[in-house]
Amino acid sequence: MMFDEDILQDFLVEAKEAITNLEEGFLELEKDKENLEVIRSLFRSMHSLKGASGFFGFKSLESIAHFSEEILSRIRDGLLKPDDSIIDMLLKAVDWIKFIVQHLETHKEEPIDDNLLEFLVTLSNFTEKVKKGLDKKGDTITESRPEEKPVEKPSQETSEEIPEEISQEISQTPFEEVSVETSEDNTQEQKEKKKEEKKQEIVEKVKVEEKKKETTQVATPQVELTETHIKVDVKLLDQLMNLAGELVLARNRVVQLSQKIMDDDLTRSVQALSMITTEMQETIMKTRMQPIGTVFNKFPRIVRDLAKSLGKKVNLHLEGTETELDRSIIEAIKDPLTHLVRNAIDHGIEPPEVRVQVGKREEGTVYLRAYQEGGQVVIEIEDDGKGIDVEKIRKKAIEKGFMTAEEAQKARESDLLALIFKPGFSTAEKVTQVSGRGVGMDVVKTNIEKLGGTIEINTIYGKGTTVRVKIPLTLAIIPALIVKSGGYKYAIPQVNLKELVSVDPDKDLLKVGSTDFYRLRGEIIPVLKLSEILRQSSNGEVLSKNLVILTTGERVLGLLVDEILNSEEIVVKPLGKWFKDIPVYSGATIMGDGALALILDVVGLSKFIGLSVEEVEKRLDVDRITIKTSKDETYFLLLFDVGQDRLALPIALISRLDKVKADGLQIVGGKEVIIYEDQVVPVIRLENYLPLQGLPYQDSYIVLFFTERSKTCAILCSSIVDTIETTLEIEEGLYNNPGILGHKIIDGKTVLFIDIYKVIEMYDPEWFVVKLKEEVHTAKRILLAEDSPFFRNMMKNYLEAMGFEVECVENGREAIEKLHNDPNFDLVITDIEMPEMDGFELLKELRGNPQFKNLPVIVVTALAGEEVKRKVFEFGANGYEVKLQRDQVLERIKQLLS
Amino acid sequence: MNLMKREEKKVILSEEKDHKLATIDTITFVTFYLGNFLCGIPADIIMEINKDTEITPVPLADEFILGIMNLRGQIVTVMDLAKMVGLKENIKPTVNLILKTEGEAPVSFVVERIGDIMEVPVNKIEKTPERMEGISKEYVKNVYQLPDKILLIFDVDRLLQF
Known part of the structure; x- marks a missing residue:
């Protein structure tokens, strides 16, 4: 069987510890046979050894530990007196355990050895006899001693055929302390060890040995275990790291001194000191980092066992196991991750027969993935199981009083999914052995939040669930x-x-x-x-x-x-609590x-950008409970004046801003232009197209440049007022002129929101006409779902200018209704954040409906984010564009419709 | 978790004090000067005292925080004790009293001048007088009358509570 090196190492370290405990314990027990404390500790060591070796499937090791444990449990329960023969046998067992562990260390597998099998039989018989002896004669066990002798005989016989490696050792007596006494060719080390032992102990052991020699020369292997891994307290490592830092300081002082003295020899040795110090610091830092694989690699086994006990078939894929995290974080995420993986298998993956029925592969797949993103480590647990039934959550939410019926009806999927993390909310219908043991998702969430992390769930009913955990690298080493x-x-x-x-x-x-x-x-x-x-x-x-x-x-x-x-x-080191309120x-x-x-x-x-940001944030916090729509999205707007009128444009639409002198404006070929950076740029006066009072003559003007597809035009205005971050919630209806999307009161003044695409088109109907129009022979029909009137009108305008037929709806539900009444659309463009039904849900509905499965859908958004993008494509969108990037939206449409 | 730890610590602290009250009848104080005030902090909660350490300022922090310092790899928050206790006079902070804080980030109080280590008989420790000029009374736990002046015993728990 193949195991990960690291887990095996952990096991070996533990096993060696157990062996030391056992050896010491048995010797102690010999001195004081009534010492219950020692017996209990022996039992525990043996028990955990049995458990661990069982985990790895080390059969002989497990058996030895098992039999020993049985004997020990009887001793512990007071049914058996630990007489010499029993302790003898148990010590022999420890020797064999030692032998196996050493073999595991070098060969990564259990030894195949006749003597070992022989011993196993002996031990097994011995245990049986001890048990029987108990049954027959109550608690007197002395009778079992004579029975023991014949059992041990075979092993004496076989001792002649022992492989060389061991036989050499066996030629000495099984115990190193004794061998010191008997043979002369011992190493210095052993002698030293001997000194460490208390004399009394040795005397006792010698007695034991003599007794043993009388009876039989048992072929127990004698092995020295070398330590390659040790357990170290993390605090010690921290301290070591701090000291290394201090050493760096001291070194720097020495470096400065040496520069004053200017002695060649001194400089050289200081350089050496310097290098060694740096290297030492780096090495110590490394001791704290661990690949996440140390946790991940525990899962194949867990998944296998779990799947088996649930009668499911599951393939586990591990990705990004090399992602490094601080040790303490690794420790802390172990439990939450285990819970999530268990959940994925227990609640997510369906039984094989169900999977086949719904047309999935018999084997379920679970991905466990880790990667770094934006200063955080993201861990994903993805399954292709049955997903979460949001309707069921909706029902449960009402049942359990988490929401009123009305709230539940309105609640969006993400709000409902968030309920899973609430204490006391569990949708599992039956409590299985695996989950439902009182440790819910709320605990998982709390644990992850304790680490400063976040958790979110994406699910498609019938398709699967992805749980994404993000953990900051707070303790990790980061490049900066x-x-x-x-x-x-x-x-x-x-x-x-x-x-x-x-x-x-x-x-x-x-x-x-x-x-x-x-x-x-x-x-x-x-x-x-x-x-x-x-x-x-x-x-x-x-x-x-x-x-x-x-x-x-x-x-x-x-x-x-x-x-x-x-x-x-x-x-990264945390600052004290006194700095909690400083965001920077x-x-x-x-x-x-x-x-x-x-x-x-x-x-x-x-957060320091713009003046009103904090207020906006504050309001957002209050609104967060309510449904998020485009109304809550904020944009940077440029406010500018043209004469008496105040206008606004999203700043992202403007490519440049500059000042020009009045004499820089020229009329060339009947058109007003300016020369800007060796380019002739046509000038648009807004008052010619919009109902404005007009731009009076000024010595110099502000010019807003607008560039698209390498064509630039300039808009003239009197002055820039400010940039503000605000929502695009605007009033419609008062100004019904083309080129005006609506208005809004800002700082007590009416601000007109202009549709720059329309204005430019009015200026020059050919401006945006590229080859696109030729390709669109019959008017393609586009359904646009967008709740913000600003964007709805703006996008409708520019789409229609391109020759498309555009129908608008205000949210996902309306879009669905529209499509059911009139399915003849070539393309759907949808916003994400909308009331009633958002873009994700719309996408899901469409992809789940065979009629619209292949209808191209472009998701448009205000702000591009890698994560949203990922999600959008996960949900089956054909495109993902930023609303304000008109040319890219058009490019994508062109590509999808061609 | 954190709360529990603090709770535990408090219990231990008070036990220690009780213990001291019962067996020995003196408490050792490290004394120092803030302007003309002679002040004291129990010696057993002071980890070390050092001078002229390099303090890195933390812009935007509260006024009484001088910054942070590196104590053998630990980030220590450095506070101007005079400002914390509302001392009106301007003093030059020079000496660091680094406090033992279990579990939490360590803290250093910076004072002007260090005084003697003083053994104070427990039964001579008095209540803080009603009126105190030039210093916030809320941080003074007790006082001890010396022949020529008065020793103000600070309430460290209170000082670190923010």
Whole structure:
């Protein structure tokens, strides 16, 4: 049988410990036969040895342990007196255990040895006799002694045919202490060991040995076990690591001194010291890290046994076993993971006959997967079983009073799935041996949250369930970029880092309202100054020229720092409770030179963008209980004035912003244009197309550039007011002009939300016309599900401009109804967050319905995220695009409809 | 879990005190000066005292927090004790009193000047007077009258409670 090296090593370490305990214990027992404490400890050691060897399928080891355990249990229960013959036999058993363990260590399998089998028979007979002796004569066991002799004889006979390796050892007496006395060619080590033993003990043992010699020369193997792995307290490792850090400090002082003294010999030895110190520190750090495989590799066995006892067939696939995590985290996730895997098999995978009926392969599949993502380790448990019946949860939720009937009816799938983690909510109909032992998913969740992690469930009824656990690398070693601000070092986790740019803050940064922006290849990125966030007094005018582009996974931002130093592997250490309320730090680390550096939390930093963000967050928190829709999604809007009128555009639509002088505007060929970066850019005056009061003459204007498919046009406005983060909830109806999507009151002023695509089209109907139109001969019909009127109108407009016939609905349920009444659509475009039925549920409905199984579906979203993307495709979408990226949405449509 | 630990610690602390009350009748205090005030903290909760350590400031932290320091690989939160207890005068924090904190991140109180180690008879420890000028009374647990001045005994548990 093949086992993972690590598990086997663990076992061997444990077995060796057990052997030591047993040997010491039996000797103790010989001295004090009534010592119940010792008997119990012996029993426990033997019992766990039996269990562990049973796990590995080491049959002979298990049998020896089993028989020994039986005898010990009788001694423990007071039914048997541990006389010399019994202790003798048990010690022999320990010797054989030792022999087997050593063999396992070198050969990874149990020895095949006649003597071993012989001993097993002997031991088995002995145990039987002891038991029978008990039955017959109550608790006097002395009778069993004469019976023992004939049993041992065979082993004496066989001793002549023992393989060389052992026979040599057997030629000495079985016990090393005794062998010291009898033979002269012992090694120094043994002699030393002997000294360590108390004399009295030796005397006793010699007695035992003499007795044994009288009776028979038993062929028990004598083995020395060498330790390759030992157990070490993690605290000790921590301490060691701290000391290594201290050593680094001391070394640095020595380095400085040596630089003063300038002695060649000294410098050389200091260099050596330096290198060794670094290497030592690294090695010690490594001792704390473990691949997650140490946990994962325990599962094949668990799964096998579980599947067998449940009469199911399950294939387990392990992925990413090399992903490293701190030891303490590995320890802590073991139990929650076991629970989740058990759940997947017990509740997820169907019995083979059911699987065949529903057209699945007889064998169920469970994936156990680990990978790193955005500073976290993600562990997924995926099964292709029956999934979770959301309707059942809905019913249960009402039954158990977690929701009112009305709430339950409205609740979305994700809300219902979240109930699984509530204490006292279990949908298992029958309590099986495997699950339903009072340890529910709520405990799993609590345990994972204790580690600062999160857990979520995705399920498709009939198809399977995926549980995703995310654990932060809080304790792990992470690569980080070290930067300097205000004279101190800060560490930025490498996972958040996108790129480094050198900028001239005066020229390259664009100040809009109170926020700085930087244009990175057309993308407008908000910029924060680290020294400002940290409120460091800028002593002297140190110009921060280094822009670090960071990502939170959802949002990109730039961070200006004084200096960029280097990349380093750092160990994250938690800060005390006094710093809990400061969002910008995730911990601290000790640098190579012993100095401290605070670790920046990029998500925390991103909260400093914009003024109203905190308010928005607060409101979101309150709203979180209610159903999330597009109303809750926020966007960065650019507010600008054209004369008296205030207008708004999502900032992501604008590729650049700049100022032009009035004389920079020229009329060429009847068109107003500006020359910008050696390009002729047509200028659009909004008042020509929208009902605005008009743009009075100014010395200079602000120009908003709009680029798509390498065509750029410019929109003229008087001034930029601000950028705000707000929702796109707008009022419709008051302004029914094409080009205006609606309005909203912001800071007491009516702001018009303009449809830039429509405006440009009004300016030049040919602007967006690319080859696309030629390919679309008959008008293709698109169903658009989107709850935000802003996006609904904007997308409808640009889709219709492309020649598509577009029908709009406001949520997934309406989309389904629409499709049932009129199935002739070529494509569905859907938002994710919608009331009543969201995009995921819509997708699921469609994919579950044979009529619409192959209908192309594009999911559009406000913010791109890898995780959502993954999920969207998991659910069977054909495309996943960002709403505002019009050309990409069109590209995808073109591709799907061609 | 954490709570339990703290609970346990408290129990142990009070046991220790009881024990001391019963058998020996003095408590050893490490004394130090904050401005003109002579203050004391029980010596048994002080792990070590050191001077001129490098303190890394933590921007945005509370005013009484001077920053963090590296104590043999442990991150220690360093606090300006004078600011914590609401001392009006401006003092120059120089000496670190590093406290034993079981399980939790260790803490260091920085004070101006260290005084003597003092054995104080338990029965001479008095209640804090009603009125105290220049220092927050809530952190002073007891006082001890010396011939020439008064020793303020701080309530460390209280100081670390935030």
